[in-house]
Amino acid sequence: MRPSPIAVIGLLAILLSVPAAAEALSFETASYPSCGGCTVVFAAGDIDIDAGDRLxxxxxxxxxxxxxxxxxxSPGGRLLGGLNLGRAIRQLGFDTRVGRLDAEGRPADGICASACALAFLGGVRRDVSPGSKFGVHRFYFPGGTRSYDPDEIGAxxxxxxxxVAYASGMGVDARLVSVSSARSDLRLLSADELRSFRVVWNPMAFSPWEVRTFRGGLAAVSHSAxxxxxxxxxxxxxGTRRAVLVHRFDPPLGADEQTRYRRWFRSAGAIELLGRQVPVRGADFASSGDELYLALRLPAGFRPRPGAVPRLAEASGNIDYTVGAGNLEPALDAAFRNCVAR
Structure with a gap:
């Protein structure tokens, strides 16, 4: 259900009129081996109108x-600054977390509220650790309550x-906008609410396996959220057993990323699939800005290794997908049953 425009007027008023930040959002970059050598950017301070451009x-x-x-x-800041920062985050394909660096430079829990909550939604993958806080609240004009003339209400x-369009475009339930206007004090969203509104979101969380008809036979399919x-x-x-990965990218892959995938494919020896090593030799591969396609030829009698994490991955991390675990065995039995030439 879409929120009533009148219900969120209090939210919008202060977002438009927040005073300039005393300490503008700053960025500190680090690399962490614990996440496979990924790059982490810590952003702390109030969100000003230029935060997105600086990022x-x-x-x-x-x-x-x-x-x-x-x-x-961040405790928040400018509405337009939060929206611009969120769009910059999505344009870059960044993931978002809530947290900070402590006095000794170690990762610690943090807070993301008000305009920061809007910026946070720009992350492709989004997570709020149990000790961190994600807050929204109703806003108002400084100086107390006032009425609005028709032109202001229209704006x-x-x-x-x-x-609402921004939240929906980021894959978030638009009810979050309405919830934000329900209280004048800061409302910290619970873990259940964060998941329900899709504030916490992993687009690459794969579904349980399904069995679908495919070219006169059956296929076992697991797809991302x-x-x-x-x-x-x-x-x-x-009669050859196949594993086919298709990934449609948004935002599209840049030229450097496409080149990186092609180099990987030319040099890769094997890929782990469901706990087994599958040679890349003989595979079909294509990478464009919009899509990655990989078709592996599986050995006869291929079965998952018992107890293995259900994933398609390669040691360098260029290919790394954790796929569905639920219903894998029966779906695979159906797909590979009577594996003969047709």
Missing amino acids: LAEARRRGLGRGTVLVLD LQELTGNL DGRADLSLFCDET
Whole structure:
């Protein structure tokens, strides 16, 4: 259900009129072996109107791109600054977390509230650790309550629509906008609410396996939560067992990323699939800006290794997908049953 424009006027008013930040959002970049050598950018301070532009400049200067983790610790700031920062985060393909660096430079829990909550939604993958806080609240004009003339109400209604469109465009339940207007004090969302509103979100969380018809036979399919990636296991017309990964990218892969995937494929020896090593030799591969396609030829009698993590992965991390575990065995039995040439 879409929120009433009148219900969120209090939210919008202060977002438009927050005073300039005393200490603007700053960025500190680090690399952490614990996340496979990923790059982490810690962002702390109040969100000003130029925060998104500074993040884009930092990313260009350091060559940061898809998969970089932006860790936010901010009480809020400017509405437009939060929206612009969120759009910059999505443009870069960054993930978002809530947290900070402590006095000794170690990762610690943090807070993300108000305009920071809007910026946070720009993350491709989003997570709030149990000890961190994610807060929203109703806002108001400084100086107390006031009435609105028709022109102001019209402008606020338009902005309400923009906020709903922004949240929906980031894959978040638009009810979050309405919930934000329900209380005048800071409301910290519970873990259940964060998941329910899709504030916490992993688009690459794969579904349990399904059995689908495919070219006169059956295929076992596990797909990502956002519907952009699929792994299919099936027998082709020659009776060969196949594993096919298709990943449709948004935002599209940049030229450097496409080159990196092609180099990987030329040099890769094997890929781990469901706990087994599968040679890359004889595989079909294609990488464009919009799509990655990988078709592996599986050995006869291929079965998952008991107790293995259900994943398709390669040691360098260029390919790394944890796929569904539920219903794997019966789905695989159906897909590989009577694996003969048709």
